[in-house]
Amino acid sequence: MKVVTAIDSFKGSMTSMEAGFAAAEGIHRVDADAEVQVRPLADGGEGTVEALVAGMNGKTEHVKVTGPLGEPVICEYGIIESTKTAVIEMAGAAGITQVPDEKRNPLYTTTYGVGEVIKDAIEKGCRRFIVGIGGSATNDGGVGMLQALGYAFLDKDGKQVLPGARGLKDITEITAAYVIPELAECKFRVACDVTNPLCGELGCSSIYGPQKGATPEMIQDMDQWLGAYAELAKERFPKADAKYPGTGAAGGMGFAFLTFTDAVLESGINIVLDETKLEDYIKDADLVITGEGRMDGQTAMGKAPVGVAKLAKKYGKKVIAFAGAVQRDARACNDAGIDAFFPILRGVVTLDEAMKNENAKQNLADTAEQVIRLMK
Ligand SMILES: Nc1ncnc2c1ncn2[C@@H]1O[C@H](COP(=O)(O)OP(=O)(O)O)[C@@H](O)[C@H]1O
Ligand SMILES: O=C(O)[C@@H](CO)OP(=O)(O)O
Numbered sequence: 001m002k003v004v005t006a007i008d009s010f011k012g013s014m015t016s017m018e019a020g021f022a023a024a025e026g027i028h029r030v031d032a033d034a035e036v037q038v039r040p041l042a043d044g045g046e047g048t049v050e051a052l053v054a055g056m057n058g059k060t061e062h063v064k065v066t067g068p069l070g071e072p073v074i075c076e077y078g079i080i081e082s083t084k085t086a087v088i089e090m091a092g093a094a095g096i097t098q099v100p101d102e103k104r105n106p107l108y109t110t111t112y113g114v115g116e117v118i119k120d121a122i123e124k125g126c127r128r129f130i131v132g133i134g135g136s137a138t139n140d141g142g143v144g145m146l147q148a149l150g151y152a153f154l155d156k157d158g159k160q161v162l163p164g165a166r167g168l169k170d171i172t173e174i175t176a177a178y179v180i181p182e183l184a185e186c187k188f189r190v191a192c193d194v195t196n197p198l199c200g201e202l203g204c205s206s207i208y209g210p211q212k213g214a215t216p217e218m219i220q221d222m223d224q225w226l227g228a229y230a231e232l233a234k235e236r237f238p239k240a241d242a243k244y245p246g247t248g249a250a251g252g253m254g255f256a257f258l259t260f261t262d263a264v265l266e267s268g269i270n271i272v273l274d275e276t277k278l279e280d281y282i283k284d285a286d287l288v289i290t291g292e293g294r295m296d297g298q299t300a301m302g303k304a305p306v307g308v309a310k311l312a313k314k315y316g317k318k319v320i321a322f323a324g325a326v327q328r329d330a331r332a333c334n335d336a337g338i339d340a341f342f343p344i345l346r347g348v349v350t351l352d353e354a355m356k357n358e359n360a361k362q363n364l365a366d367t368a369e370q371v372i373r374l375m376k
Contacts, residue, residue: 044268142256
């Protein structure tokens with residue numbers, strides 16, 4: 001029997017690869033000769049670096065960069081040496097969870113550190129980038145990141161504008177004259193977690209500003225400044241398109257990548273499925289196993305396990321999923337290609353108990369063992 005596992009992390013409980021190995025253990029109890037390929041799965045958000053590093057022979061790097069409020073932070077990212085690819089989650093350098101509630105203020109928070117991480121990876125030889133954007137504390141239109149890469153966003157006195165969205169209002173000139181030369185050789189696959197445009201009612205300031213600490217007045221100001229920044233950018237950088245879906249992800253980081261680098265904005269799941277070449281593994285398999293921490297109606301609307309199921313159905317493969325918890329509306333997953341799904345919990349325990357790493361791995365292995373008995 002040939003099985004492929006591509007299970008999303010059970011957030012706070014098991015990584016993607018741990019879940020895969022647990023399922024493999026359960027399968028091997030029933031069929032010691034089963035060929036189980038454990039593959040990483042992630043959606044471009046939290047856990048993506050970890051999954052791709054573990055599943056693609058990558059290595060983990062740590063670099064000290066400027067945090068969202070200007071203080072130093074250590075950002076973890078991954079390098080996959082064979083393809084000189086860096087895997088970065090921007091939230092590691094400009095994340096909302098890095099800023100305590102009372103200090104959240106997008107006028108001040110910057111993406112500068114994200115640019116420093118990219119620069120570090122460039123210095124280590126990377127020219128391909130997978131960057132997950134989202135979960136950010138920022139609304140600076142990606143200007144901080146671009147400044148770290150050598151772009152100059154100058155005010156009327158010819159000085160770099162201040163960090164944070166407050167700097168946007170002073171930009172009178174944008175120049176690429178000092179950009180680090182290697183940037184021209186770099187290609188970015190940007191995993192956007194949302195499809196908002198840069199400005200307007202559905203723009204980043206209105207929709208994600210409040211969670212970053214913006215008041216209604218700040219939202220109005222920032223929306224207007226971002227609009228003016230996009231207009232100015234367009235004069236010299238023809239790729240600028242503030243209406244393009246995803247430009248409003250992470251406070252305008254989508255716009256920054258699209259306009260000033262060689263980037264494509266994509267869904268994180270597609271990037272991960274493609275980069276991990278999951279299709280090649282699925283083609284060959286008798287059974288595909290996926291899953292995530294909690295399956296519900298949202299899972300069916302295009303989350304990672306459903307991405308896996310779609311690929312599997314292209315080849316008519318059976319798909320089963322394991323989850324920590326399963327909501328009633330998860331039934332919609334059956335129409336989305338998951339033939340059957342199973343919660344792994346064995347009895348009534350506290351959520352804390354259930355989510356303990358060792359318990360979760362054992363529960364998943366034990367459940368996989370029972371399900372696989374049917375397939376033998
Ligand atoms: N081992 C586990 N046993 C039971 N429930 C779990 C387990 N691991 C995760 N969960 C549930 O899944 C939730 C996380 O869901 P998950 O699908 O991993 O993340 P998200 O929905 O953010 O993508 C947890 O809050 C918890 O309710
Ligand atoms: O960083 C942000 O601005 C938003 C949208 O990209 O992220 P999240 O979806 O995590 O709130």
